[in-house]
Structure formats: structure tokens, C-alpha cells
Amino acid sequence: MPQQMPPVWSPSELNEQREASIELFRIERTSEPLEQYLTQFEVSKAAIDTILEMTVDLETVEESAAEILGDADLADVARYLASPPISNDDLRTIANSSTAPSKVREDPEAALRLMKVILLGLDRERFPWFSEARQASEAERNTAAVSTAAMHAFRWVETWRRNNGKQIQEAAVKSFLSDRCGFTEVPTKKIPNLSQAPNPGEYCGETLVGSRKADIVVRLLDGRLMPIECKVSNSGTNSYKRINNDAAVKASVWTNEFGSVNIVPAAMMSGVFVLNNLEYAQQKGLYLFWAHDMGPLKEFVELAQ
Known part of the structure; x- marks a missing residue:
């Protein structure tokens, strides 16, 4: 048969x-719902605000490299200082260093190498004061923070949609097979x-x-x-x-x-x-x-x- x-x-x-x-x-x-993006935007905005505050608007960003890149949430947003944002894989390869926060915290030299790679692609349109070696105005700081948070939140939602859709489908197939x-x-x-x-x-x-x-x-x-x-x-x-x-x-x-x-x-x-x-x-x-x-x-x- x-x-x-x-x-x-x-x-x-x-x-x-x-x-x-x-x-x-x-x-x-x-x-x-738009809530998914808006919720993530608030998280991303808080992270970039923290980075700007702890580095005096990026003035001391290299000195704070280990503190920033040793924190998973801050490190993820820090990659968006560059334009286009540098992927975690590219960052790890170019800097020839692990990007795992736990390892970065223990290795200030590696943290500095990673931050220097990010700064090579720093977006001069969003952060004009950095390359001009001057203080940022309040308007510039706010614009940079909002645009960076928007970029990060948008990409996060894209990834969430892709991964969540697959997870939902897998769960549905398993449930169907069982039930x-x-x-x-x-x-x-x-x-x-x-x-x-x-x-x-x-x-x-x-x-x-x-x-x-x-x-x-x-x-x-x-x-x-x-x-x-x-x-x-x-x-x-x-x-x-x-x-x-x-x-x-x-x-x-x-x-x-x-x-x-x-x-x-x-x-x-x-x-x-x-x-x-x-x-x-x-x-x-x-x-x-x-x-x-x-x-x-x-x-x-x-x-x-």
C-alpha cells in the first residue's frame, strides 16, 4: 500500500x-496597538537620556565606556549613537572583543575599544556639538534623544514582530498537534x-x-x-x-x-x-x-x- x-x-x-x-x-x-511602540519608546528614551546625562552630553563618553557597555539596556541603545546603527555582531568583530556586558564590565580596555568603534560612526546630524567640540543646546540634546529613541524603538518593534510571530505560530502548531x-x-x-x-x-x-x-x-x-x-x-x-x-x-x-x-x-x-x-x-x-x-x-x- x-x-x-x-x-x-x-x-x-x-x-x-x-x-x-x-x-x-x-x-x-x-x-x-500603537502602545507596543510607545512603551518601547519610553524605555529607549530613558536609556539615551541616561547616557547623555552620565557623559555630560557625550563629552566623557569614552571614560564611561565600561559603565555604559557593561549595562545591557544602555549598551543596546549606545549602538544607535552611530548612523546607521552598528549591529552587535559587527561591533564585536570590528573591536575584536566580546560585547557581553558581564565581560565588558571587567575589561575597561575592551570597553574603550568598543566605544571607539561606535564613535567612528557617530551621527553628526544628531550630535553636531560633539564633532564641533562645544556644548549642546537644550534643543539639540532633546532632538538627539528623541530621534535616537525613535530609531531604537522602531527597530525593537520590528524584531519583536518577527520573533513574536514565529513564537506564536510555533505555539499554535504544538497546541494543534496535542489538542x-x-x-x-x-x-x-x-x-x-x-x-x-x-x-x-x-x-x-x-x-x-x-x-x-x-x-x-x-x-x-x-x-x-x-x-x-x-x-x-x-x-x-x-x-x-x-x-x-x-x-x-x-x-x-x-x-x-x-x-x-x-x-x-x-x-x-x-x-x-x-x-x-x-x-x-x-x-x-x-x-x-x-x-x-x-x-x-x-x-x-x-x-x-
Whole structure:
């Protein structure tokens, strides 16, 4: 008897599902409260105000490097003194130093190197007085603080949206597997081969499957392994990265490592996706499910036994 396989959607079916997903994305974004940004803005504003106060409007910023960069909240905002803001990875690489606050506090020389790298990109439009070696006016100080806080809060909300969306989707899939499919969650462990996988009827969270990580790993009742990638996309361009350049590549690797009879690579999707990206992913052996309609996942799981 041939193995039961997940649905492979026609172009019209894919388009119908992706349009429903996009509409839900629109509703979520337009109804998302402004409070999230405003709350973070207040936190960011307090941090940049503290930095300006403790350094006398940056006059003693190098002397205060360890104190600033040794505090996680202040250090995160301090990277936004530069324009564009310097990433934590770039800062660590360029300064050839750890950026972990606990280590920075214990190493003033490293703190100074890190601060000097930030100051190399100091935004002269926001902090004109620094390069002109003069005192800041109250208006300049306030403008610099507000604009820096706005930049930091905006980026924070962007990251929060991306991470929170993925976490919400993963939690929803796990809940669905437990409550609707009757599967049991078990502790995570690496899965180099099928013998190390969860038992049939079980699943686990993010782990290494062969040589690639999967967000959720399901052991179907027929013994096959179904690694699920949870993908949240906020644009058509982003959908290529999420589906084609990541999940579809993993599907090919897993199929090669475990064999097509042992594995069913899948992706759970929400947000904005381009039709031809979805079609390409299916051609590469990735099975697609939608967070707004998990009925097909339940149907497949029940039949795969």
C-alpha cells in the first residue's frame, strides 16, 4: 500500500490560500496597538537620556565606556549613537572583543575599544556639538534623544514582530498537534537518524535533524519523520528567503540524508508569500500548510498510519 502523502496544492489553490493569509496579515498589522511602540519608546528614551546625562552630553563618553557597555539596556541603545546603527555582531568583530556586558564590565580596555568603534560612526546630524567640540543646546540634546529613541524603538518593534510571530505560530502548531491530533510533546534531543527520533505519535521542539535544524519535529504514526519549519513572512521579497532559500533547501537536504520514504519535510506558513515561490518550494519536495487553516495537517496526520 503506497504511503499517504500531504496535499500538493494546485496554483489556484495556493493562490487562494496565500490571499487569505495576506488578508489576515493586513488585519493584524492595522489592528496592532500603537502602545507596543510607545512603551518601547519610553524605555529607549530613558536609556539615551541616561547616557547623555552620565557623559555630560557625550563629552566623557569614552571614560564611561565600561559603565555604559557593561549595562545591557544602555549598551543596546549606545549602538544607535552611530548612523546607521552598528549591529552587535559587527561591533564585536570590528573591536575584536566580546560585547557581553558581564565581560565588558571587567575589561575597561575592551570597553574603550568598543566605544571607539561606535564613535567612528557617530551621527553628526544628531550630535553636531560633539564633532564641533562645544556644548549642546537644550534643543539639540532633546532632538538627539528623541530621534535616537525613535530609531531604537522602531527597530525593537520590528524584531519583536518577527520573533513574536514565529513564537506564536510555533505555539499554535504544538497546541494543534496535542489538542487536535492527539500527539504528545517530548523533550528535545538531536536526531542524527530515525532511531533517535521521537516515538510514533510524539513530537518535539526545535532540534537538529540530520545536519539542519527544524522548528518542530513530528513522528508520524506510520514511523516517518515530519520536520516542520514555521515561516512568517512580512513581504513578497521576504517570502523567497523564508521558503525558497531556507525551508526548501532544508527539505532537499533532509530527503537526501534520510531518504524519501522516511521523511516528510513541511512548512507551516503565515503572512505574505509570492505564488511562484510557493510553487518552486513544492517542486523541491516541501509540503505546505497554512497557519490559518490547519485542517489539512490534521487530515494528513490521521491518514499517515
